[in-house]
Amino acid sequence: MTTVVPTSEEDPVLPVVRFTAELSWADAGPEVAEPQVTRLCMEAQQCMVMERWLDLASLMLTSAEIVFSKVSDKDLECIFTVICNLVSKLENANEELEGAKLISTKITQQPTDKPAMRLKILFNLYNLLEGPNSRFFVYMQALNLALNGTVTDHIVPSFKKIDSFLKEWNIGVKDQRNLFLTVANVLKENKSSGKDSFKFLAKYLATFSVEDSYVMTEAKEEAVRAIIEFVKAADMFQCDLLDMPAVGQLEKDGKYVLVYQLLKIFLTQRLDAYLEFQATNSTLLKSYGLVHEDCITKMRLMSLVDLGCNESGQIPYALIKDTLRGNVASLISTIEANKVVEEGSQAMQGLANR
Numbered sequence: 001m002t003t004v005v006p007t008s009e010e011d012p013v014l015p016v017v018r019f020t021a022e023l024s025w026a027d028a029g030p031e032v033a034e035p036q037v038t039r040l041c042m043e044a045q046q047c048m049v050m051e052r053w054l055d056l057a058s059l060m061l062t063s064a065e066i067v068f069s070k071v072s073d074k075d076l077e078c079i080f081t082v083i084c085n086l087v088s089k090l091e092n093a094n095e096e097l098e099g100a101k102l103i104s105t106k107i108t109q110q111p112t113d114k115p116a117m118r119l120k121i122l123f124n125l126y127n128l129l130e131g132p133n134s135r136f137f138v139y140m141q142a143l144n145l146a147l148n149g150t151v152t153d154h155i156v157p158s159f160k161k162i163d164s165f166l167k168e169w170n171i172g173v174k175d176q177r178n179l180f181l182t183v184a185n186v187l188k189e190n191k192s193s194g195k196d197s198f199k200f201l202a203k204y205l206a207t208f209s210v211e212d213s214y215v216m217t218e219a220k221e222e223a224v225r226a227i228i229e230f231v232k233a234a235d236m237f238q239c240d241l242l243d244m245p246a247v248g249q250l251e252k253d254g255k256y257v258l259v260y261q262l263l264k265i266f267l268t269q270r271l272d273a274y275l276e277f278q279a280t281n282s283t284l285l286k287s288y289g290l291v292h293e294d295c296i297t298k299m300r301l302m303s304l305v306d307l308g309c310n311e312s313g314q315i316p317y318a319l320i321k322d323t324l325r326g327n328v329a330s331l332i333s334t335i336e337a338n339k340v341v342e343e344g345s346q347a348m349q350g351l352a353n354r
Contacts, residue, residue, distance in 0.1 A: 013056070016082045017044040020063035023070055053089045054099055060086075061106045068110070073117050077124075080107070084125040093131040100125065100134040104141040108148075115149025136169040136179075143182045152190035159183060159196070173207050180204035181222065194233045201226045202239065208246040219246040224256055227263045228288045231295065237302055242267055258284055270303040271296070 021040040025033035040059065047056035060083050068076065087099045103125055107118050122142040129135050146155040162183065171179070180203040187197035205223055208216045223246050230239050241247045241263060250260035258281055265273045278285060278292060285292065 011048070012082045013048060013060070013086075014041060014044060016079050017041055017060060017063070019075075020060070020067050020079060023067040024063045051089070053086045054095065054102060057083055057086045057099060057102055061103065065106060065109070069113055073114070076114070076117055077120065080121045081124060084121065084128055087125070087128055087134075093133065096129060096131050097134045097137065100129055100131075100138050104138045108141050108145045111145050111148035112150075115145060115151045116154060118149065119145055119151055119154050132169045132171075136165075136171055136175065139165070140178065140182065143179075143186055147182070147186055147189055150189070152186050155186065156190055156192060159187070159200075177204055177207050180207070194229060195236060198226065198229045198233065198236065198239075201229065202241065202244075205241070205244050205246040208244070210245050212245070213249075216246055216249055220250065220253065220256060223247045223250055224259050227259050228290070231262060231266055231290060231298070234294070234298060237298075237305060239267070259288070266299065266302060271299045274299045 018037060018041055021037040022033065025036045028036075040063065043059055044056060047053070047059065064079050064083060067079075071079070084103060087096055087103070090096045090099050104122055107121055107125075111118065119142055122138055122145065126135055126138045126142070129138065142155060146152045162179075166176070166179075169175075180200045184197050184200040184204060187200065201222060205219060205226060208219055223241075223244075226241060226247070227250075230236055230241065247260070247263070250256040253260075262277060262281075262285075265277055274295065278295070282292070285295070
């Protein structure tokens with residue numbers, strides 16, 4: 001199979017157009033193929049002469065997509081490098097954004113066909129762009145491709161740079177919501193740290209203020225999801241969900257008020273309140289995949305931490321035993337095995353000394 005090798009002696013665009021056109025029409029036979037290949041090459045040349053770079057990109061993308069599954073990854077990368085480089089010829093930010101949309105939309109149309117290669121092409125395109133709007137658009141396309149093509153491992157490392165990306169892109173609140181929620185979904189699909197997924201979900205919810213009441217209802221499902229993720233997480237004991245209007249709206253919601261009450265119990269009350277809640281809402285807890293025994297363990301840990309924060313001096317053993325409803329020794333073993341509650345270390349030390 002021929003390999004596309006751009007040379008310094010001629011613009012690589014025409015060789016790429018010819019290469020992809022010949023492959024696209026190969027099954028039609030030479031009598032049909034040759035005129036079509038000639039036509040496409042002439043159209044490409046005319047676009048170059050008239051500097052119609054967007055039209056040229058569109059022409060090249062049509063053939064490139066057809067041969068996507070027919071050529072090697074090396075050839076694909078070369079073909080799309082030439083196509084993506086066309087954005088550097090565009091004269092202004094609006095044209096660049098249009099080019100970025102044209103190329104990235106075409107690349108993401110078949111997310112399950114060589115998704116890792118498609119993602120690599122998008123990253124290459126991103127690095128060729130200068131405008132923040134163009135870069136943000138392509139990054140969002142990459143996130144959705146990673147999700148739909150189940151190649152989230154390839155994009156998760158970039159999340160470490162989200163803060164610097166935000167400064168560079170300078171995007172509005174609506175785009176921030178879209179970004180944070182999509183990142184949270186990628187992390188959930190990737191089965192990464194529950195803390196990381198929860199962090200971006202909380203960032204999404206935090207973008208809603210009281211003034212956003214007309215759009216805040218769209219966040220109800222995500223608010224519930226955040227509550228359930230927090231309650232399930234064995235290594236999270238603090239959060240700001242109760243301070244967020246997007247979560248607070250659940251308090252008066254007939255469908256989700258009990259979920260809100262559950263969060264309030266975990267953050268502001270102790271084990272006895274949870275046990276009372278569970279006695280009348282066990283079906284609800286099961287419907288969200290919450291395991292009663294796990295909830296008890298977490299609630300005991302949080303109750304112990306609460307004791308350590310609110311009681312001055314030594315904490316009486318009887319008070320600890322009463323608060324935790326017995327099983328103190330078992331709880332200590334859990335803490336020592338998992339080392340999950342740094343805040344409760346003083347209370348734990350007091351128990352160990354007895």
